[in-house]
Amino acid sequence: MTTTAHEPPNKGLNPESLQEGGLPTSYVPIDREGGYQPVPVALSEEALLPWGNVGFSSQGVYVNGILWGANLWIVPTRQIDYSFWNAGTGSWDDGYGNVASNPYNWLSGEGAAMVQALATWSAVANIRFVDAGDNNQSATLTFYNLDDADMGGALGLFNPPGTLGMGIGYFNWQGTGWEIDGNEQGDYGFITLIHEVGHGLGLAHPHDDGGGSPIYPGVTATFGDTGDYGLNQGIYTTMSYNDGLVYGGGDPNTLEYGYQATPMAFDIAAIQYLYGANWTHNTGNDTYFLPTANVSGTFYSCVWDAGGVDKISGAGATSGVTIDLNDATLNTATDGAGAGGYLSAASGVFGGFTIAKGVVIENADGSRFSDVITGNEFRNTISAGAGNDTVDGGAGDDLIYLGDGDDYVNITSTGNDTFFGGAGNDYIYGYSGNETAE
16 A cells, blocks of 8 residues: 655645634634634544555456545544535635635534435444534545535535545535535435545546546446446446436436435445445344335435344335345346345335345345345345235245235245245245245
8 A cells, every 4th residue: 555645734724724722713604604703623633634545456347436546545543534614714725726716604404414424434434534623624524515606517526535635525505406404315415415425535436537447337428328237326326427226217306305325335345445344333133124105315225234133124115015135246247237236125116225245134024015025145034924925035044924915936046945825825936955835
């Protein structure tokens, strides 16, 4: 690994901004247009992080394609500090592209949404974000809140580590989907937050060669081109410009819900390559309930689960569900679109789960409607519920409860499975292994 000093120090910290006692001036926002009161705030111990380069990974083009040259922050204590830059700080980026001529205060809802976006990344990566106080010029990640005139119509911009102005992020509060009272996971504005933070941590777009990254196979256009196997879209990587689920009627026709709201399978693999995995996240016995309605707060996410005996559940769904317990493989040669993960969702609902590579979800509960449930290579307990269901347990010695209805069970892999049928005509097609019907 090569390490380069964070140049220039403090992103151009002006010593005259220091108050007596060596503390930089911070401001308490009063309103959108300005009006701020200075208060001293201590410098973060994690300020001025250096950056380095770890080289591209061996995990293939769908990981390397969203690495900004494999640049990253060098984070010895796993802490990355951040600061909101408010009105009165327009000169602070003059040496780094001079985008901000008229910055606005971050309102409380906007700031809370940004903190939530940061948390989606620290949930999967071995990093922790630390608030260095508002208007701290020496913080590693800094956030400007600008209008459409400053942004030139762009929704956001964030300079990755190793670039001019690295760590400075710009966000358009007048941009499509932005909510000044705070964006919510699943809405269009929240995509801007998680996408741009991805850049700030060292990620690139799958449709261009930023930082020297390879372009995703089959992608020849910035918008609307999902490439080979449809993998250049939001349910596989939030770094895509094709948001949410593009194919199969995936457009929710609203800005309020129905988009990806976390790092997705390719993003998780890439950010964990740079910073390591968060092995403390969701280590208990967790149940992931599929979204059941198209309402605010409905979104697509990728499950990162570090342990326990876990389940995806369609309980409460008002339509049939598809549940697939297989994790993303990152490899199109053997799995095609499964490289980016397999979507579990209720029919007609613009939200659901994929599963990150290496994550084991053991169990599944269907709905009372006709479901399609697929197990993985581990021992699964699958409760199909009522309805005319199609179940494939996959490899492993599975317990499959079919419930009432005319069910179809297709055993495509080895394993000694046990089936419990309910009322109705059930059909079981075996592969190899000792199958038991009760």
